[in-house]
Amino acid sequence: MKRAALWRRIIRGIAPPVALALVAAACATASTRTSVVDHSEHAAPAATPTTASNTGGTTMTMLQMEEAKVKAFPAKTQGTGGAPLRGRLVNGVKVFDITATAVRWEVSPGQFADAYAYNGQIPGPELRVKRGDRVQIVFHNALPEASSIHFHGVTLPNAMDGVPFITQPPVMPGESFTYAWRVVDNPGTYMYHSHENAVEQVSKGLLGAFVIEPASKSWDIEQTLVLGDGALGFTINGKGFPATSPLVAKRGKRVLIRFMNAGQLLHPMHLHGFHFTVVARDGRPVESPYDLDTLVVAPGERFDVLFSANLLGVWAFHCHILSHVEGPQGMFGMVTALVVK
């Protein structure tokens, strides 16, 4: 909740009167400058029919629902995921305590799901380490079923790989298991998730980002976007629109996005108005970076992209499989926005 509140404060704080004002301004500008009719009436929530007589009540209701959702963005919900966790230092080892529990998770306003969370978060805390670190992830299983953690894309000893009956016994309810290794991979974006009954457990929320931090950064702002399409519906960082968090940047800032897909479908993520540069795939730098406006992220893949937030406005940012983002009642699911101020 703290994080969602923070976003709202950022959007509202930096350039009052808030993002909605930006939206309203954009609409007003557009109407004034280029539209041949006055649209202001359509922006009103009133149920009065428009001058277009062939617009039935159903259509208006759909538009009103649509508008209400946009106005609610970013909507407040209980719970927030992906808080950075850097561990506690114990005899030179970075120790991370991760507890899996069953939770009720508010995906979008008023929509709750039976979910599983690491440390009460979906996605789980973003584990942040550095190359050369000795790390211990102490996993406590407080779920009603067996579990385990696999560190996806990470180089580690086989016994730490997290696959029940192959590299370890399943971690039973009430039990613990410690994953310990020395980080040898290069800086980049990795993932961790359950590897037991995973179709269900990952779908319900047992996943998170594992980030190996670089010695120095070539960007001003960064944001991890974990894509999901399981038991919680279509989500970005565990939330569906309008409860997703916008990415807010001051004009001219360099932005890094870490994409990862913990779902079962591909998601072509489209950022309006920009091309971003793909600089890393699966935690490895790309030799010849390339520019896209639509980045396909398949299950298990990670991509790091960089761009300069050099165009003012509220830019839609969403999966381009349209049924993952829009229905008869307007936008939902895998939609967020880039707000450049």
Added chain:
Amino acid sequence: MKRAALWRRIIRGIAPPVALALVAAACATASTRTSVVDHSEHAAPAATPTTASNTGGTTMTMLQMEEAKVKAFPAKTQGTGGAPLRGRLVNGVKVFDITATAVRWEVSPGQFADAYAYNGQIPGPELRVKRGDRVQIVFHNALPEASSIHFHGVTLPNAMDGVPFITQPPVMPGESFTYAWRVVDNPGTYMYHSHENAVEQVSKGLLGAFVIEPASKSWDIEQTLVLGDGALGFTINGKGFPATSPLVAKRGKRVLIRFMNAGQLLHPMHLHGFHFTVVARDGRPVESPYDLDTLVVAPGERFDVLFSANLLGVWAFHCHILSHVEGPQGMFGMVTALVVK
């Protein structure tokens, strides 16, 4: 219709006796040269049983339907999409008039769908501009519902981005909205489509190519292929096989294909007999072009590919998700052909 007719004339005109003759010739050649039996009887449309006694009536019927479809290719249907539109010059501004209407669309011979079209075309007219152009797209909404246009991948001011309630009010039935900006993107392949109730509206046909033309071309022939998988079924440029248009090239010519996917599924497009070179993605040149025979195009992506038509014949060209191209009654949907003469 003019375009389909044109294709038929090209195929029939350049090297009579038409493509079918090419097909027949190929079959005859194959039979003569390498088959151990005389297949000529199977090419006949008659319902007489073959010498293969274990071939039941059902199988023959399937084969006959299959053959009839291939022979009908390219089949004549009402309506054709993607006609190039370069706008009219008004005070130094290129003005494009785009009207959205509900239409009946003939997807393949005799198969009509309730569709939406820009200027009566599916895909909408191919808007062709040059870098530096000042453009105005005057959008008239003659649909029974609200709409808007988003220019996908194009750099423009936020107010021109076409997202209802975020960058503009929805354009109501009977109303208009003018999108105006100066083209700053590099030459390449972009897209435009509805961004209101888009799952339905794009699926029904509200999409088109937006091409920024290069100063000079390194190819002889070009063709845009807009892939669709929505309310009109599996389509290439708004038509399903056998109503799709073949790509016809004289031997040795350089061919550019602009792929774009306005659907919800990925389509791995496979060209028989050739590898093509991917030279651009999402409107940006690829630094290290690479060769493929099967190009995956996901929703929202665009790819430009180049190749030399150096092998004579009729080459199947289709999505390699086989259920998008073939059923018990033979080929349908996302199938076309490259004809090299």
Added chain:
Amino acid sequence: MKRAALWRRIIRGIAPPVALALVAAACATASTRTSVVDHSEHAAPAATPTTASNTGGTTMTMLQMEEAKVKAFPAKTQGTGGAPLRGRLVNGVKVFDITATAVRWEVSPGQFADAYAYNGQIPGPELRVKRGDRVQIVFHNALPEASSIHFHGVTLPNAMDGVPFITQPPVMPGESFTYAWRVVDNPGTYMYHSHENAVEQVSKGLLGAFVIEPASKSWDIEQTLVLGDGALGFTINGKGFPATSPLVAKRGKRVLIRFMNAGQLLHPMHLHGFHFTVVARDGRPVESPYDLDTLVVAPGERFDVLFSANLLGVWAFHCHILSHVEGPQGMFGMVTALVVK
């Protein structure tokens, strides 16, 4: 069958007491070193409840099924596919005899499917040729329906392209057709499959690898992985886990994997513990090879990847669309393992 037996012998032979011992050892090591409880009881197949009182009988049953499947890996089944075939030399031509028949195919222990096979194998024999070879593939159709063969990605005369009614008549039951050409493509990974009623025929097993061998190899071991998702379920080389074959390598060996997808879905193949280097796509070398741990293979695509087997252990290797690999009864389908000893 010979091949599966060979694998088992390799795993058991090189470093007894077999792969399972490796698994058991890994589990034991993990328990001893890092787990806070003794897991040894969970490794036992007995149905006795654990100390975790909230673990119901259902969960234990699931875990037991899971464990039993892992222990059965690699499970013996009837039939094996993809045996290398180099043809017989007739007057300077390499002649390959390929007969398609209907078969009963054991996908995983006890699970049989009505299938189609080339030379009784699924995938069909791996046809291995060299650039410059004159080849003849003599196709005999012993199926109850018409068929044909398309050589996917291969450059050949149009009449040899294998598309019924376009480049040849369908090959009727009881008939034969000879595909003949001179191999002009560069060394790499190609595919062959039915191009008649292909949704069904390919799905049932009419597919195989076509490999153009290099003059010299830069790897020690190679393995082709043909991915399938049709009538036989989710398969790797025609088998579902635990009947899939592990990839076994001595530590330090260079391994080449040739991926190809003959199905209808994309499969992001994830190798635990390693990044591999993509060195070729669709039979063409990649100019700037890139490293991945999760490789998306879409229908019709081929990828060659190289890596060094430098980490000991049993490494899970599976599709990361989790519903293709795991269900309530444990792993199935597109799962195999890399065993480094």
